[in-house]
């Protein structure tokens with residue numbers, strides 16, 4: 001169970017505002033008198049007053065003081081709880097050796113909230129928020145409450161009124177998936193995963209981009225300064241905006257899906273600027289908006305408690321993901337063919353495995369068995385082998 005607070009604006013009538021102000025004032029006076037009572041008691045007897053004792057005093061006070069009857073009894077009780085909490089905090093500070101911090105009196109206008117600790121002292125109805133002794137106050141429920149409402153605090157803030165509901169809700173303990181994945185930027189496609197799955201760029205994006213090209217040609221043909229040119233420029237600007245949104249939407253969807261499916265995600269830490277300088281890759285990289293995608297992926301992974309690892313991109317496409325030997329390629333070589341071990345893989349697929357392997361080696365201690373249990377054995381097998389090969393350097397003799 002977790003607790004969350006929902007805050008809504010209240011719109012009390014003039015009469016209700018009066019009652020609320022009055023209630024705050026009664027509570028403020030009660031709060032201060034409780035402080036005085038505790039202080040006096042301590043000075044006289046060397047002992048303070050417990051909350052229970054103050055409750056008894058309140059009970060007799062209610063018979064004498066009319067004003068107390070204007071306020072819902074549980075709201076008054078809550079004031080005693082507040083005093084108690086203030087003192088407990090004070091004692092804690094004293095114990096910790098901190099100076100000062102004796103509970104302070106609330107001066108006029110400085111007491112800003114009252115709490116209804118349980119229903120039915122307050123109730124949300126069709127008509128609004130029903131507050132005992134105040135009436136039904138108009139409330140703007142701009143979002144739905146999910147969970148069990150526990151308490152309601154009515155707060156005055158800068159002349160406006162708010163209701164804050166403390167709500168208990170079940171935490172949906174989503175188990176983190178145990179599968180690990182490496183992702184590589186695709187050159188033809190959007191991305192390739194270490195499982196071999198290819199994520200294509202969406203067709204609608206392609207369509208919009210073709211349309212943009214056409215409209216840009218139209219724009220370049222229009223005479224400078226003409227109204228037609230102005231119109232064409234507007235059309236182009238609108239298309240640019242549309243493409244940005246479509247791309248962002250696509251990046252959100254893909255990153256969400258990956259975060260929901262995998263518990264460990266590895267990607268290249270691309271120096272995007274460095275890559276855009278390379279003319280062969282320039283278009284595909286900037287078009288794919290890889291940097292934006294990685295940002296989305298990173299924060300979504302963090303929110304979900306999933307490990308996201310960025311690795312150095314050097315030689316991920318050259319090294320063989322199975323045996324680790326170097327297999328040099330040009331950008332035109334689409335297939336990785338290793339003459340050392342016979343591995344044949346799509347070039348980006350091979351790179352994606354290398355990326356996962358590199359991140360896995362770095363994090364293998366943190367991740368332990370989970371990573372070893374990943375579906376693709378190749379990269380991990382290799383790192384285990386190479387670790388064993390290096391081991392004999394501590395020579396026995």
Ligand SMILES: [Zn+2]
Pocket residue numbers: 320321322323324325338339340341342343
């Ligand atoms: Zn190989």
